Amino acid sequence: MIKITLLHACLFTLFTTVVLMAICIPPASAARFENEQISLDVEPGRTYFVPINLTVSQGEPGGTFTLKVAGFGQSPFDGTYMGIAPEEDTGPYTARPFISLEKDGCTLMPGGRATITAEIALPADVRDGGRYALIMAYDAASPSSTSTAQPVATIPVFLSIKGGNVSETGVITGLEYTTYTDGESARIVTWFQNTGNHHIYGAVNKVTLIDAHGSILSSQTTVPLVVALLPGPEVQFNVSIENGIPDTAYKLITRVERGDGSLLAEQEEILKATTAIPEPTRSPGFGIGIALIAISVGLWISHPSRRR
Numbered sequence: 466m467i468k469i470t471l472l473h474a475c476l477f478t479l480f481t482t483v484v485l486m487a488i489c490i491p492p493a494s495a496a497r498f499e500n501e502q503i504s505l506d507v508e509p510g511r512t513y514f515v516p517i518n519l520t521v522s523q524g525e526p527g528g529t530f531t532l533k534v535a536g537f538g539q540s541p542f543d544g545t546y547m548g549i550a551p552e553e554d555t556g557p558y559t560a561r562p563f564i565s566l567e568k569d570g571c572t573l574m575p576g577g578r579a580t581i582t583a584e585i586a587l588p589a590d591v592r593d594g595g596r597y598a599l600i601m602a603y604d605a606a607s608p609s610s611t612s613t614a615q616p617v618a619t620i621p622v623f624l625s626i627k628g629g630n631v632s633e634t635g636v637i638t639g640l641e642y643t644t645y646t647d648g649e650s651a652r653i654v655t656w657f658q659n660t661g662n663h664h665i666y667g668a669v670n671k672v673t674l675i676d677a678h679g680s681i682l683s684s685q686t687t688v689p690l691v692v693a694l695l696p697g698p699e700v701q702f703n704v705s706i707e708n709g710i711p712d713t714a715y716k717l718i719t720r721v722e723r724g725d726g727s728l729l730a731e732q733e734e735i736l737k738a739t740t741a742i743p744e745p746t747r748s749p750g751f752g753i754g755i756a757l758i759a760i761s762v763g764l765w766i767s768h769p770s771r772r773r
Contacts, residue, residue: 495525496573496602497618503583503600504623510589516580517620519602523576529605530617531570532581536561537597537621537695541656544692544700546621548599558662558696560596560624563587570605585624593629594662597695598622623664623693632661635721635729638699642717642736644710651710655702655719657694657730664693667724670702675716682711689724713737 499518507513521527536554538547554561564585571579583600601616625631639656655670667689674682685704694700702721714737721729 495617496521496528496530496604498600498602498620500620502621502623504625505585506625506627507585507587508627509587509591511587513585513587515583515585517583517600518578518580519571519573519618520578521573521575525575527572527574527577529570529572530602531605532566532568533601533603534561534564534566535599535601537599539692539695539698539700541699541701544690544694546599546619546692548601548616548619556697558595558597560585560598560622563596563624564598564600564622566600583622585622587624587626591626593626594631594696595626595664596624597664621693625663631663633659633663633665633723633729634661635659635665635694637719637721637730637732640717640719640732640734642734651706653704653706653717653719655704655721655732656699657702657721658699659694659696662696664695665723665729666690666693668694668729669722669724670704671720671722672704672706673718673720674706674710675718676711677714682715 496519499520500515503515503517505513505515519530519532533548536549536551536556536559538549539545540547551561564583567582567584571581573579600620600622602618603614604617607614636658637655638658639654641652641654641656643652643654645651653672655672657668657670659665669687669689671684671686673684676682683706685706687702687704704719714735717734717736718731720731723729
């Protein structure tokens, strides 16, 4: 007899919902920006004009698109760039108020191309570090409302102020530690915040376990991030330790480094595998991500830890 568990039911419901959505929603226009990003060294008080090109490939559906300038945010889970509404984009490193587009929309046929000029006007009193924004294109025919529609194309804007002071510093704001049912493997999440005034490329997380005798039990390094870490948002790094957890006390060292190996932040913890670890002080998450995480957690016998 086949038993239908709660997990199976949840996955079936999710699968059915996705299939129905795919049937009911017409294909979206496959537009893209030819500019991967706008990255400029800019002077206070000057104005810059940057052409951006929106295209639709041959064989893809055309459409009408709206264009907006949004605040620049990041997903806490992998650093993915996310738009921020103007009323929430109030940080000191926003470039959104400095950017205007010559038009707020265009219509493209398959194989079509439109050039829109972005005007970037720097105030004379802007000083130090970087300023950031996103230029986003939306399918005007999207069935979603304006507040929930997903962009079909995005250009990140990175402005570095000439002659200003650049600070690239950071701090580890939290540590989460989860052991798996085998008692020998673990997942270590390091939360990092860029506390400087400029974006950082190529950051990596190095996690090392050292036993009571000073011997290295395990050392794992993440691949360099393909996204830049902006000043302000917290972003997590994930490292899995396979078959390297001792049954005695040991030291855990987590480091966040630049791509060249120079240190941004470091934290050490003394852990004992046989000792229960307190619940984490914070567990960031949004929407369906939380639901999927909850399902995954139900499959583990874990001891999470969030140390500040």
